[in-house]
Amino acid sequence: MTRKRYLRCMLYGMFAVMLAVTAACVNRDTRPVPGDEPVLPRDPAVVEGVLDNGMSYLIMRNTEPRERVSMHLAIKAGSMYETEAQRGVAHFLEHMLFNGSENFPPGELIKYFQRIGMRFGGDANAHTGFYETVYDVVLPAGDTKSLAEGLLVMHDYAGGALLLESEVDRERGVILAEKRDRDSESYRSFVKSLAFQLPGMRVNERHPIGLESVIKGADSALLKGYYDAWYRPDNMAVVVVGDVDPAEVAGLIRDRFSSLEARAPKGVIPDDGTFAHMGTKTFYSHNPEAGGTSVTIEVLRHVDRQPDTFASRREQLLFDMASRILDNRLEERIGKPGTPFTSAGSGAGTYLRHVRYGIVAAECPADSWEESLAVVDQALRSALVYGFTPDEVARVKKEMKNALLQAEEKASTRNSRNLAGLLVRSFTTDKEVVSPSDERRLFEPVVDAATPEELHRVLKEIWSPAHRLVMVEGNVRLDKGEQKPEAVLLAAYEKSLLVSATPPVAKSAAAFPYLPAPKAPGQIASRVTHDDLGITVVTFDNGVVLNLKQTDFKAKEVLYTLRFGLGIKGAKGLVPGLASVSVMVTNESGLGRLDRDETARAMAGTNTSFRYGAGQDGFALSGRTTPGELELMFQVLFTQLTDTRLKEEAYHLSVQRYTQGLEEMESTVDGVLQKQVEAFLTGDAARFGYPDTSLEGIDFDAVKGFVMPALGGAPLELSVVGDMDVEEVVSLCGQWLGALPRRAPEAASEHGLTFPAGERLDLSVDSAIDKAVVTVAWPTTGMGDIHTVRRLSILGSLFSERLREIVRENLGAAYSPRAWNNSSRAYPEYGALRAVITVSPGQMAEVAAAVGEIAEGLRSAPASGDEVRRVVDPVVNRIADYRRTNGYWLNSVMQDSSRYPEKLVWPLDILEDYAAVTAADLQDLARTYLKASGAATLTVRPVPST
Structure with a gap:
């Protein structure tokens, strides 16, 4: 995991996890409840049980996708449970279970998966984490025979591994290749930063990929020692979600797994370690692969592992609300004059079971690290001193309540594989299974009751530890000169602390929509129904084409794409990178007269998204909405078409981000491949290549010249599909788009491509x-x-x-x-x-x-x-x-x-x-x-x- 991905997981994943993580322990709702705290009710749709040998199972009937069954074996053991001599064995063993077992000779299991219509790596896969190992199988049918065969595979994973020495020798090359694939300067920087953040924690010595020396020296006996100690019935669960009869599946599980026995005494669960930060600590890591630099301020403290209760989930919800407001403040500054960073965020929660964190971070150009650190620090201290404004709290309330509502309304058409993943995590993390409807019933009142004062208190609680970790990582060079980099960081941070915090400025929500609807709707010129496809095509007098298909695939989901113009192929005066930068500028410019920040506030709590894109043969405005927001979707499209205003501040931000991306591409083999391969294979650098960092020919006028002609004048075709009323969409399209002036088609481009045969x-x-x-x-x-x-x-x-x-x-x-x-x-x-x-x-x-x-x-x-x-x-x-x-x-x-x-x-x-x-x-x-x-x-x- 790269440092950037690690930050994103910490910053943005906690609320989704809090809502989605469910659990599998039987009768857990009988535990004592302190005071009047509500009990987390188990989802009645999940059938749970424990066999006499301790094997758990979780089964849930779900019908999307039809006939498919998502089946998994979850083991509560990963790399954290390895001994020093076993570092990498948990992951090595995961590989070996595909290479010969009681019922599948070496080389046959993957072929078996393929013969029943499954993809290795897609439908059949596995992963090893710090605390868990999970095997995944997606069966193409849920009949008794298919279920029995799938459970046979799971049984072989659980207790039938052959672990032949010849296969161990053969697989070690694959694992070393995977280790090489995952190696990068970014990964190495992440490893170093984790050691700085969590000194004394076992996690630093147990990265799942393991040690090369152990991988090269591993033999069957070493693998079997870990297998027998941790792949025990009382440490495993079978998870099955799909179009099945839970009672039948439970019976098949009992028949297949009841005779499974432990092969060795259970391994001793090692101590995770502990740490205690005090004062201000600094960390610097130079990463030549990075296209920019990250600045981070954190607090981290060791906590006991918390039971899953209403109180713990309420606490995390409030943590997320407070952090999201701070996150919004940082986001609002991006692209504004004087803002040195190109992205920023904030988060709080618990990870790795024992680590409570608060974090603010930003990505910036190398020469802006000190200024970015100061802005992030002062934004954090402003929130800690002055708290939050009512309008900020109102915005985050709308967003949180909408997330709870959408989860409930879309529950009936959830994907079986996603649901199975939630149940697997519930078993491996000891969390409760709670339905989306119960989540909303329990936690919407928490959101409603939250006040600016309470969220201010929560933020201060997050950041109460008497220490700060100040980190700078990326392409900035601080290891020049006489001062050590850590001393340079400390001086910069202490300089920022001398600046007094200032109170936030209250902002009201921007008004949208702000354009009136056309006075007279457009008239329909033709309407054709393709009964064999369930598609209706409506053409209006002004030439707008509307394609429609009503579906029940996913409740409350509507997708749309408005296509126009000839795209990159037909663009005039094209230079490498112009299309990419133009897309970034358009999407960063907000909605008409509203900038990006005003647009975010205006659309807070809604479900309608929109994005501009440029393909080789056309441009698009696309996104998603819900049945109740169809008119909002048309208002967005109407505004984009009739009041597009590209913003210069969006141009400057996009150039910064794009340049960072170019610099990052130049420093890895994968990045150089990405930058060069399409231009090489097509013979067209202007349309498929990347520029150098000077971005020659990509000024603001060039961007406007690329975007505006087609957006303002090319014929329109709108396609809408999903859970909607067709006639409502036809009527709204006539009202908003059918009344637009007729647009003239562009002249087709005859431009071709040349493959470099033999080169x-x-x-x-x-x-x-x-x-x-x-x-x-x-x-x-x-x-x-x-x-x-x-x-x-x-x-x-x-x-x-x-x-x-x-x-x-x-x-x-x-x-x-x-x-x-x-x-x-x-x-x-x-x-x-x-x-x-x-x-x-x-x-x-x-x-x-x-x-x-x-x-x-x-x-x-x-x-x-x-x-x-x-x-x-x-x-x-x-x-x-x-x-x-x-x-x-x-x-x-x-x-x-x-x-x-x-x-x-x-x-x-x-x-x-x-x-x-x-x-x-x-x-x-x-x-x-x-x-x-x-x-x-x-x-x-x-x-x-x-």
Whole structure:
């Protein structure tokens, strides 16, 4: 986990976790309740039980996606429970359970998953954490036979591992490749910062990936010692969520797991350690991969592990409300004149079971770290001294209450896999199972009752410890000169403390909508219903096209996309990066006359989102809403179309952020690949490339020239799908968009792309990380022939499967090699199938040769019938599930169907066409496209500076 991702998890994840985390312990609601505190009621939809051997189970019937069953084995043990000699064994063991068990010989389990229509890595996977290990299986059906087979797999995980020495030796290369994949300067910085934050905590010595020395020396006996100590019935649970009969599943679990016995005495749970900070401490870490610098002020204290009670959840809710107000204050400053940082946030809560934290942090350019630290510090102290204003509290109340309401209203169509994940976490973290309706009943009164005074008290409680941790990490260099970096930080922080805190300025909510509706609605010119698709197409007299599909896939969800213009392909005067910066500026400019901050306040507590985007063949305004906010959606679109005002402050902020991103891309092999690969494979740097950090040709006038013509004058096509009333949407569209003046179409662009057949590009990056990447690509074709394109996607899947078997399993050279085909719609003659593999620099030639041999093998002989089915059937199942999502119908079918009417035909045979793919089809495509002479190769290797 990178430092940035770590901060985001801490800052923004706590409220969602508080609402979503549920639990599995039986009869936990019989514990004593202090005073009049409400009991956390168990969700009656969850069937729980414990077998005589101590094995737990949690079962829940849920019907989305239809027929699918999400099945998991959760073990309350992870890397924290390893001995010193076992560091990395928990994760190594997780890998080994796919490599031979009582009922699945080595190499057969993944093939079994594929044969029943599951994807390895997608539907069948596992993860190892600090305190838990979890195995995941998504079954394509919930009949008795499928359930029994799935539970057989879980039983083998729980007690049937073979742990053959030959398989241990073979898998160690894969694990070392995964360790290399995850290694980065950012990860190393995170490890160092964690040691600074939590001195004395065991977590610093138990990162799940483990020690290379242990991985290289691990044998079957070492793995078995951990397996027998922690994979015990009384330390595990089976979780099943899907379209099943819970009583039947409970019986099958009893039949399969009742005879499971512990194979060794239970391991001794080690002490997590403790820490105690005092005074002001500073930390500095130079990370050359970072495109910017982060400044952080924290308080951290060790606490006893808290039981899951109404009181603890109420406390976390209030923590989050107070932190969110501070977060809003910091967010409001972003982009304003004099604000030195480009992003900022605040949070509070508990993590790693024993760590209570409060944090404020900001990301900034390297030369603005001191000023950013001062602003963050003074914003925090202003809140601590003066508290919160009524309008700030009112805003966060609206947001919190809306989150509770939406969770309740959408509960009936929750995804089984997401629900299963919540139940798994409930077991591994000992939290209660509470339904969304009970969450709202219990905690909406807490939100209502919160006052500015109480939230001020809560904030002071969060930040009451008598210490501060001041941290600066990133591309800033403070290790120059005579003073140590930590002394420089301390001096900067103490300088900020000399500035007195100032009170906040009260702000009222901005008014929206502020534009009146057109006086007369537009008239309908035509209306066509596609009964076979359930799609209605309405065309208004002014040329606006409206595509509609009502669904019941997800309660209270409506998705929309308004498409217009020819996109990047048709843009004039394009230079590398202009499209990306223009998208950022438009989205940072707010809504019409409102800036980003005013827009956020005006939309607080609503569910309507909107975002501008630029694709190769069109521009879009897209987002989501709810049935009760359909008119608000149209008011947003109307304002964006008729009162667009790009803001200069948004331009300057976007340039800062984009430049930070460019600098970060230049410092890793993955970043250099991202920056160079599309321009190389298309021969078009203006449309697919990235600029240097000077951003030549990307001034504010260029941004306006890119955005405004199409937004203000191109024909409009709106697609809306979801839980809505079709006639209401038609009426609202006529009122708001149907009354707009007719727009003239743009002249089509004849611009094409050129694939670099037979060419090679070798790049390097200044990095000490021992990691390289190899990309090999072949030219294919665009979206003109959907029958061919579908088979090319299967050919990509087949290529990926052979990469897994040869490069990962046989050579042990890569953790996650992959291949896929991408066919263009904007450029009908262009497509590319590429293979991308992250490897050790010393294995680049070997892996590139293996890729060539795979391509030759696909050309020279047809795949077996079994291999074809193992790649086709998971794709068919995935598409069947995707068809029951609003996103499929919006993006793959309705969007742009007025320009590409074939999109309304494609859904009619998609499942049958994919299912009909044959080995001969794939060999023919390989012979046509995967020619050695046509391949293009791009490599990136590290070359550390001396």
